[in-house]
């Protein structure tokens with residue numbers, strides 16, 4: 457089918473919930489994507505932080521094929537090897553105690569919220585169920601995680617929302633105190649706010665927050681759906697902040713493009729969700745877990761160091777272009793935000809870059825770049841050349 461035919465069919469038969477760019481993807485290699493007609497794009501999006509190994513990665517595709525031929529799904533009533541091995545690696549590399557596997561980021565965050573409420577219920581009884589989240593956060597699209605999201609625009613249409621969420625300003629302990637109370641059981645944060653505009657939390661604030669949570673027996677919950685799995689240059693962002701959350705959610709990059717998510721729980725929380733309290737049919741799918749194992753094999757310490765170097769290189773070169781519409785950059789590793797200035801709109805900039813052959817994302821009022829972690833210097837330079845040609 458041609459690009460145009462695929463777009464028409466999609467627009468007719470897939471529910472119109474996404475604002476799509478007029479680009480049809482057929483295949484890719486590394487950080488480069490092609491349309492059915494062979495038009496080439498440098499990809500600074502990874503399918504929103506998912507395809508960390510890029511496209512056409514042979515070991516990843518082979519691991520999926522091998523596991524699919526053995527057994528594609530069994531349910532969690534039985535045991536399979538790939539999720540057990542993946543959970544072991546994640547725990548060993550983070551110091552966490554155990555994993556619950558799910559399918560998407562919002563669902564993983566629902567798990568974190570259930571974990572926090574049950575932890576508190578078991579210890580203190582009812583009435584201590586409030587979760588504090590941060591303004592400008594994003595935690596998902598379910599009825600509960602929409603309400604956990606600290607942006608008013610998301611609290612619309614779908615009433616009634618789940619009760620028990622209060623919001624504080626990022627990097628502001630006074631604001632956190634104002635949201636505190638006897639009814640609080642947890643604080644849920646993104647260490648780098650992703651959808652909100654690539655806004656890293658201040659390390660001193662995160663350390664003070666961890667201390668406060670420990671003193672009051674509030675669970676510290678990290679939503680690492682976007683920041684996790686090497687994106688920020690460490691396996692999880694919390695490892696660069698020098699704090700250990702009680703539980704952490706992950707999703708996007710965990711299986712390099714296969715749908716998988718989950719939560720990592722520390723020792724204190726390992727037995728909170730017992731048999732019958734939490735489950736999902738597709739969770740811990742062995743094909744997805746086999747893909748996740750290839751991601752873990754790829755993300756060595758040297759690889760993560762290279763992610764930090766690539767991120768620093770891209771930010772330095774973008775700022776050196778000194779484009780009229782781009783201000784300062786920010787972020788961690790290959791999670792990069794660019795401030796938009798000079799009265800430009802981030803949507804217009806994204807459209808212009810895509811017309812010139814560079815796929816990019818927006819976040820908050822600015823631009824967001826989440827290239828595949830395997831992106832090469834040549835691909836980064838080609839992307840930078842497109843930025844210069846399109847925006848100078």
Ligand SMILES: *Cc1c(COP(=O)(O)O)cnc(C)c1O
Pocket residue numbers: 559560561562563565594595596597646650651679680681682683707708
């Ligand atoms: C993408 C994202 C989510 C939602 O993940 P889905 O897989 O779309 O449900 C939640 N939290 C953060 C921080 C995200 O970036």
